Amino acid sequence: MxxxxxxxxxxxxxxxxxxxxxxxxxxxxxxxxxxxxxxxxILSPKVNFEFVRIHNLQSFIDTEIDVLGTVIHIGEMKQLKSKTGEDLQKREIQIVDDSGYYVTVNLWGQKAKIFPSEQYQHVLAVKGLLVRCFQGTISLVSMTSTKLLHDPHFPEADALQFWYSKNKDKAFKSASVNQVSSFKEHRWIKQLKFSVDGHFFNLTAMISSIFIENAVYKGCLTCKKKLLVEKDGDLYICSKCGICNEYKYYYTLHMELFDFTGTVHVTAFDDCAQKLIGEQADEVAKLLIFDRDRYQSSFKSVLFKPYMFRLGAQRRGNTDCSTASAKTKQVYFWSVKDVITMPFDSYCTFLERTIEHMSSGIFIEK
Known part of the structure; x- marks a missing residue:
């Protein structure tokens, strides 16, 4: 002061x-x-909050805001180096509010050091976080002036704690900018060969098949890596975090998509797969054990229905040993970043505009 x-x-x-x-x-x-x-x-001044709900964060990009949420994940503190060689401390936590959306909060410096692990599943009020967006994903960043209030005592906090106690087992959505519904970056499958590493685009397609045998796996609660099972299933080992006493099921869906120009194989990880299937991986994994027919039905229900996918392109080297001098081919890996049901109104408008361009000779596909 x-x-x-x-x-x-x-x-x-x-x-x-x-x-x-x-x-x-x-x-x-x-x-x-x-x-x-x-x-x-001197009496401490009362901190006044103007909370922004997490599902509204996309309207506050690059703006300083206040947020109220329940902590659903506390990551480990990481030691980093700045470009100038300065030691930095960073910790990622995730909070959710009664909008049903969660967001990652990046804590820096002393705030990262002292954040209590006991705050898990407790309400947290934060004043002065900066809203950032990278490739459609929204995150919050702490600053020097950021203030954290643990277990606040006011009506909004009490209501949030009650809501979370009733909904903590439900699937929450990640805060993001709704890029998937835009046709500005739309591609047909035949056009994917012109993509470059790190490029993101939207694709309208149907799912023709899902490889369901390894669609769910036992993963680490902290980093989501697949666990190695030892001693007849009594011991779980994470390659990053070590021995784990508990695990959670996560999705990895390998799918084939098709449109009128061709087919492509893509991979949807836990958040996007959960949004597509409509159930948490833990629930689907139970069906794999106790009701195989319902397990298969969970995946069959999304086949041959129109969706709009947000895809990311990642280039990987693949050595071809079939020739005398081995060459490295560039192979693309396509990952699903988001998915929604087909927005038919905007899709029809997009098709009408595409037909107009083709008629005038502007749109030429080879």
């Missing part, structure tokens, strides 16, 4: 301010800032 004298209070210029305050303090050349030495005699 500081005393500030000879400063001006003005209306905040929203063009250069990331916070939501209407007023700001502007320091002048003759302004004085002195540390408050009689702090114990």
């Amino acid at each position: 500081y005393y500030i004298t000879h400063a001006s209070v003005k209306m905040a210029n929203k063009r250069y301010s990331r916070n939501q305050h209407d007023m700001e303090v502007v320091l002048r050349p003759d302004s004085e800032v002195t540390k408050c030495t009689d702090r114990p005699q």
Whole structure:
């Protein structure tokens, strides 16, 4: 806490301010800032929050916001190096609110060091997080001024805790910018050969088949890596985290998609697969053991239905040993980043526009 004298209070210029305050303090050349030495005699100012619900974060990209959520994941603290060689500390946590969406919060510095593991499944109020978006995924980043309030006591927090206690076993959605419904980056399967590494695009297609034998696997609770089973199934080992006492089932769906131009094999990981199937992998894994027919039906129900996929292209080297001098071919790996049911209204508009371009000679596909 500081005393500030000879400063001006003005209306905040929203063009250069990331916070939501209407007023700001502007320091002048003759302004004085002195540390408050009689702090114990002064009552702590009440922290006022203006919470943004997680499913609305896409409207606040690059803006400073407040958020209220229940902690559903606490990652390990990581030691990093900045470009200047400075030691940095980072910890990722995930929070969910009653919108049914969750978001990753990146804590830095001292906040990453001291974040308590006991906060798991407890309510957390945070003031002053920066909203970031990378390749459609939204995250929140702590700053020096960020304030964390553990187990707050106000009506919104109590209501959230009650909601979470009733819904903690449900599948939550990841906060993201809805890029999958856009036709600006649309491709047909035949056009995928023109893609480049790291490129993202949308694809309208149906699923012709899903390889269901290894569709779910036992994974580490911390990093989601597949666990090795030892001692007749009594011991689980993660290649990254070591011995695990518990596990969770996750999806890895290998699928074949098709449209009128061809077919392509893609992989959908846990979040996207769960969104597609409509059930958590734990529930589907039970069917694999106790009801094989229902297990198969869980996957058959999504076949030959129109979807819109958000795909990412990743190039991998593949050595061809069939020739005398082995050559490395470039093979693409396609991963599903998001999926929605076909938005027919916008799809019809897109097709009409495509037909117009073809008629005028603008759109040429070879």
